[in-house]
Amino acid sequence: ELLEILSFDSVRRRMSVIVRAATGEIYLFCKGADSSIFPRVTEGRVDQIRARVERNAVEGLRTLCVAYKSMAPEEYEAACRLLQTAKVALQDREKKLAEAYEQIERDLILLGATAVEDRLQEKAADTIEALQKAGIKVWVLTGDKMETAAATCYACKLFRRNTQLLELTTKRIEEQSLHDVLFELSKTVLRCSGSLTRDNFSGLSADMQDYGLIIDGAALSLIMKPREDGSSSNYRELFLEICRNCSAVLCCRMAPLQKAQIVKLIKFSKEHPITLAIGDGANDVSMILEAHVGIGVIGKEGRQAARNSDYAIPKFKHLKKMLLVHGHFYYIRISELVQYFFYKNVCFIFPQFLYQFFCGFSQQTLYDTAYLTLYNISFTSLPILLYSLMEQHVGIDVLKRDPSLYRDIAKNALLRWRVFTYWTFLGLFDALVFFFGAYFMFENTVVTSGGQMFGNWTFGTLVFTVMVFTVTLKLALDTHYWTWINHFVIWGSLLFYIVFSLLWGGIIWPFLSYQRMYYVFLHMLSSGPAWLGIILLITVSLLPDVLKKVLCRQLWPTATERTQARNQCLSVEQPTVFMLSQTSSGLSF
C-alpha cells in the first residue's frame, strides 16, 4: 500500500516512496543518483557497489542506486506531519519540502545499483561529426555522471581517440585551487594553438592537437559565483578562453538551470556567437529557451521540450539536414533578398535624384506615377520572392555530403558591410549608366526617323525600361536553380511590364486626369536608336557584375564554388581515402 511519495527533483537527484507491506511494516524506498544516495547510507556493501557503479558508468551505462529503511510507526507519524506542514505551507513551500525530504531520507541501507543502457539514437555520431566539420562547436550538457557522459561522448564521436581530455572537475579543484587549475589548463591549451586560428580547423587533420574539456556542475557554479574581489569575471574569461580552443566541451552533472547559465555565458562572450540548444527532456527546457535557436526532440520523454522550442524534430539526426541544408539555403536566400531589395531600389531612386540637377531641383519625377507605384509591387516583386523560396545554389546531396561548405556562410559572411557596399555601389553604377546613357542619347538630338522630338515622359520611360530589364536580368544571373516557376516569374514579370506599358499608353483612359503617357511607350519603341540604346545600357550595367563573378570564381573561389566546379567536371564518384590506426584504449569504435 502506497502511503507517500517524496517526488523527484533535479537538485537533490533522488526520490522516495513510503509503503506499508502486507505484514504491516512501513518501509521507505529511495532511488537516485549515486552521489546523492551514498552520503545517506549507513549500512550495506558500500565500497563494492561503488566500484560496480563506477565500472558501469565507464561503460556508458546510466546508473542508479537503490536504498531502503524500515520505519517505526512513530517515525512514520513524525514524517507524515513534517510533510503535511511543508505541503500546505504558504511561504517557502519548496524550501520547507526540501528540508522535510532531507529530514526523512537519512540512515538508509544500501540495496544495490541498477544500470540502464541508453542507446544512442541512430546516426547521432554521424550528425555530430558533420556539425563539427561544418565549423560548429558542439558542447554536451548533461545531468549524468562524468564517466557515463565521457563514454557517451566517445561513442558519438564528439571526442576522438587523439583528443586530449582536460578536466575541470570538482576532484581536481579539491586538489588545487580553482585559480591554479584554470591557469594550468589555459597554458596547456594556448601552448599548442598559439597563432593558429581555430576557424581553419578542418576537423580531421592528425597533426594538430585536439583538446576536449570536461567540466562538471559544481566546478561551473564555482566559476560563476560572484566574488567580492571581482575576480569572477577573470575566471569566466579564462574559462571561455579555454573553451574556445577546445574542439568539444562536455559539461556533466548539470542542473537544468546551469545548462541555461552556460548558454547565456557563451551568448554574451566576446564574439557573440549564435547558439543553438537541442534537447528532449523537461530538464532541457531552460537551455532551449535561453539559446538563440531552441530545438526540441519529440521523444519518449514527453513533449515538454518540443513545446518550448522554436523548432521540433522527431529525431536527433534530422538536425544535420536542418542546419546544413535548410539552414544554409535559408541564409543564402535571405541574404540575397535583403541585398537585392536595396540594390533595386537604389537603381530606382538614384536616377530620380540625378534628374533633379537637370530640372531645376523642382522635384519633377522622371517616371510616370503608375511606374512609380508599380515598380516594387508588380514589376520586380515576384522574381525575388520566388528566388527566396526556391533557390538552391548547390544541390541538397552535395550539402549533405560535404558539411564544410557550411563554413562559407559562417560569421554572417553575406550580410557584412563589405558585401552590402558592393551591392550599393553596383546599384549606383547601374543608375548612372541608365541615366547618363539616356541623357547623352537624348541631348539635343532627334532619335526618330520622322524628325519628331521625344518629351520628358519618353525620356523617363526609356530610363525606366532599361532599369526594369537590368534588375530582373541581374536576378536571373544570380539564380542558380532554374525551375519552371523561376522561368515563369522572371520572363513573366518582364512580359507583364511590356504589356502593362502598352495598355497604359495605348488608350485615352477616361478615369485619368492627365494623358501624358498616351502613346509614349509605343512611340519610344518605334525609334531605332531607342532600341539600340536599351540593349547597350543593359549590357553595360550587367557587365561589371558578371566580370566580378567570373574573376572571383577564378582567382579566389570559395569552397562552394570549388564543389560546383568539381561536380561539373567529374562524373565519377570521388574516391574515399581510408585511414586505419590501432586503438590503444579499451574503448572500441
Place this chain on the structure above:
Amino acid sequence: PGGTTKTRRPDNTAFKQQRLPAWQPFLTAGTVLPTFFIIGLIFIPIGIGIFVTSNNIREIEGNVFMYYGLSNFYQNHRRYVKSRDDSQLNGDRSALLNPSKECEPYRRNEDKPIAPCGAIANSMFNDTLELFLVANESDPTLMLIPLKRRGIAWWTDKNVKFRNPPGTESLKERFKDTTHPVNWLKPVYELDPEDEDNNGFINEDFIVWMRTAALPTFRKLYRLIERKNDLHPTLPAGRYYLNITYNYPVHSFDGRKRMILSTVSWMGGKNPFLGIAYITIGSISFLLGVVLLVINHKYRNSSNTADITI
C-alpha cells in the same frame, strides 16, 4: 502508433520537398568568355555602322528638318509640367469652360476661363522663322524656301490626344466664353486661319510645344523642307537668309535661341554618342574576353591537379 490519427508528415511531392527539376547553371570563365567575345564581335560593327550613318548626315538631300532650339529653358520643371488640362485639350466641353485647378494661376483671366489653360500653353514659342535662298551673287532677289508646317507633331497627338471642342459652328463660336492665354497676342482659333485642320487645339506648332522637353537644352521641330525631286538637292549650296520675327523674349532668364537644320536617317539625327558607345563597349568586351582567356589558361593548369581535401 495512432493508426487513425492524421499524419502530419509533409507531402512527398517534388514541389514541397524542393526537388523540382531544374537547370543549375553557374557563371564560369568557360561560359562567359564566348559571351564577351560575341558581344565584342557584334557591338563593334554595329557601332561603326551607327557612327558612319550618323556622320554621313551632312548632305542636304532628302527631307530637311528645321528646328528651333532653346537653352536654359526648364520645360521639365515640376510646376510647369503639371500646368495643363489634358481633358480641355481633348475637346471636352465641360473642361473647356471649367479648366483644371492644375492650371493655376493661368486658369482664368478677366473672369473668363483661359483656353488653352496652363503655363505650358502660355509660354508657347511664337517667333516666326523664314528661310530664303540668295539665287546668285549678282541677283539680290531672295527665293523663299517653302516650309511645310504639317507633319511636325506625333500622329497620335494630332489625331487622338488633341481635339477641338466638338460642334458644327465655326471654331470661333466653339471657343466663345473663353479667352486667350495671357501672353498670347491671338486667341487659339486664330493660330492658322488658312487651314481649318491646323487651327485651334490641333495646331501642330502648339502640339509640338505642349510636349514638354526632357532637358533644359532642347530643340523642337518647326518646319519640314520637303525634297522636290531626285535631281535637285533640297537645299542647294549657296547663301541663305534667315528672317526672324522676334516675339519670344529669353533674355530675362539668360536663355538662348537657335535654329537647326538637319537631315534625318533611320536612326534620327546626328548622334555620335551611340556609335562611339557601341564601339567602346564592344572593344572593352573583347579586351576583357582576352584577359579572361589568359587568366583561365593560367589557372586551368593549376586546377587540373586534383584537390586533395579530406
